[in-house]
Amino acid sequence: MVNLANYKDFIVGDRVIEAGNSERFHTGDWRGQIPYLDKDKCINCLSCWIYCPDDSIMTENGKIKGLKMTHCKGCGICAKVCPKNAITMKGE
């Protein structure tokens, strides 16, 4: 027998009231390659941040803090748009 969810666990209708809870769903394991950041080369231009489709560039006070691997799908956009080649993609 299939094990379906219990309807009593849902609020009325097909709704979710915990905004942005998909952060708990980690897409990081979809990755084929992984970005590496060379902080020495980084000029904090934030190009990688504005183009990252998965919000995986961590920033603090307008500066790049690091790369968050929980959701990074390894697309490589960050490496491609970096004007200083501070990010490189490598096999995982």
Added chain:
Amino acid sequence: MKQEDIAINGDSAIALAWKQINPDVVAAYPITPQTIIVEKYSEYVADGHVSTEFVCVESEHSALTLCTTSSSAGARTFTATASQGLAFMWEMLPIAASMRVPLVMAVANRAVSGPIDIHNDHGDVMSARDCGWISLFSENVQEAYDLSIMATRIAEHHSVQLPVLVNLDGFILTHAIERITPLDEKDVRKFVGEFKPLHPLLDVKHPVSHNLMDGPMFYFPHKYQMVVAMHHVPKVAQDVFNDFEKISGRKYKIVEEYKCDDAEYIAIVLGSTFGTMKEAVDQLRKEGKKVGVAMPRMFRPWPIAELAKLMKGKKAVIVMDKHLSIGSYGPMFPEVVAAALENESMPKMYNYIYGLGGADTMVSDFISVFRDVEKGKAKRINYLGVKE
């Protein structure tokens, strides 16, 4: 406060009920024979009698979409349609229900194309029967008015939260002037009360996502959640009917009966036919025939227990369907038969298809139905008025 009786047609009576409720949003697209509802409501808007946001959309699909999301957003919302309009809305019908929006839609029942025919039958609403909407039927203009007010309370009840269809027969009621006793506007407002939506979209401090995508693990439980809500309807509806009786003096029941108690032969009908059938029953009773007629107030949820009780010990049950599932029975017939399974013994069951596309069915026709059944001349499915 007692109101003076007025002369009003069915469509205008719906518009009057809406005006008295003064919903936040009405969005609709005109279609015969529903047109008068939107025209009349537009007049109320133009004269400042209501504060409703009234939107004339470009199609029924958008009408129901707009109403669904307006209701989701937290606004009390009404709409109306008929026939092709309901068909065009079809995609949105189950979505509105699964989104659990308590919106109310009047349906001026009309045959579905093709061939195109603007007259009354129940083809439109019956083709929408599986969508998860509560479906109420009215016998006359007074009931169409009353149900429009009560539907709001039923839909919005927190244990229900399902959309409601208020059906009235096209032309036969929509365009007919009858005498009704309207309620005082203050009483109506007090009766329906404030709309208290659950998790409305416009509660921006608590952002909620509405209508997500389900996988197989969640779709079925979400549907079952609706089943449970439907189960609550008969009790909630009867409570609302009882409250309504207190302010109107008019009684409503889940299954309306006429001379069924001692009847051996009963007919089960929907809509205005209930009235015409009462006349047929009275004429046969004068001859000493033990006949009666009943109307389920709602087709969804289907009042199984009440109908089973009604059918107990009857010789025969005649199901009058104003629609035909081509290649099968009328839509109500299998449902009545299934309800009879709740009893230990089954009465004889006959299905009459009648009145399609507005074919007017007279008192004498209904009398002949009872006679044919009594004499054993009826077949399982009979097409009243069609030469076979």
Added chain:
Amino acid sequence: MTAVTLQELNKIPVRLASGHRLCAGCTESVIAKQILMGTEKNVVVSAATGCLQVSTTLFPYTSWKTPYIHTAFGNAAATCAGVETAYKALKRQGKVKEDVKFVTFAGDGGTYDIGLQALSGAAERGHNMLYVCLNNEAYMNTGIQRSSATGIGASTTTSWAGDVAYGKKEFPKDMTRIMAAHGIPYAAQAAPHAWKDMIQKAQRAFETEGPTFINAITPCPRGWRFATEESISISRLAVETCIWPLYEVENGINYNLSPESQRIADGKAEKKPVTEWINSQGRFSHLKGDKWKSVVESMQAELDKKWESLLKLCKL
């Protein structure tokens, strides 16, 4: 309009959370985030059925940190319009206190094709909402079937390139100009590589009363067949080849080129040939040889004609 710098934008909380299931390299989330940076007010997001919708709201997860609603495929504009109508009613009664903006996202299928009627109706009725078309030039959610936004010559799963066919036979509809023709106060074309332009257009749209429309080219690595890291450069190439000029239209009349396209018009930047566009994507690979040379030529001719016509509208 406030100055747009990445340092400033970085302070705005992102309203689309990670954990969504868009393909690697997909630009839909990039565009959605940029658009939502166009206002710091409350925003209700709605979406047509499509990639963004299925990927961001797979029960029991939602990626939206702001109110979100979806109903069906062909009615994104009506979906948004319903919430906006409810807002008008409830705001007037004081039942909603906050100022709220409305944006809807729909793909080219939900905009150019099945959703056109609802969109046209909503535009004519003047709902106060921004409609964003995520134009990835085909039905990507269902597996790369052609739409009326698909470029001529593209091979899709319902307009295959084969021995006797060069892919989609028709030029795409000009949806931006169709929307502008409604006389709406603001319509624009945008592209995700041009983030500043995109966000400024979103700001402009959110600040404008009435219906506004942004048509965003949305490079799709899977459907267009290019490497995932190329998404942003492909977006740039769309503008450089004038496949996707960046411009805006006020009230259906005043056409203005946006900076990147203006530079091409001014001769300060090169107008790249369509062959560069074709060579960058696998969906056009069959056009590379001599066999369909005439198709490529007609593509270039049509592009040039469209570009000239746009320049005229911009009084250039």
Added chain:
Amino acid sequence: MVTANEILAETAIHAGKYVKAFPEFGPERMGAPIRAFARISGNPIRVHTQVYEPDIVIVIDPSLIGKVDVGKGLKENGTIIANYRGSSFELQDAIGTNAECHAVDATKISVEEIGRPMVNTSMLGALVKIRPIIEYKEIEDHMKAKFEGKLKEKVILQNVAALKRAYEEVK
């Protein structure tokens, strides 16, 4: 005609009667021949079908006489009231019926009183004279009340005059 039916229904309800009044079901097209039905009773009305055995038939358009069987289904003691220039006997003859017939030249009355051949109000006047299902005074009062503010006072008075003349002149 639909308006006349409305006035009749409204007046009857005002007078405490029950009514079901409706046009022949169908799309509205200006000028096309149509029928309208009214049931009026002291008891609530349950029958929702069209009327097949009328007590009273009112013929508004004289051109239909002789072409359409206007007396079809008429009850044994039924009455036909027609907009007709001739006498009641001539009307009976023209229809080809033995039923009780009453003629009133509503066209002439309305042209003279209202200035246009709008015969609805005249026919109502004739009806309540022949079959006083409601009193003349009630219908006059209701008409005045219904149109007050909607029509010019002059037009209302013209209609009342037509109502009254037909009431007096019907044969």
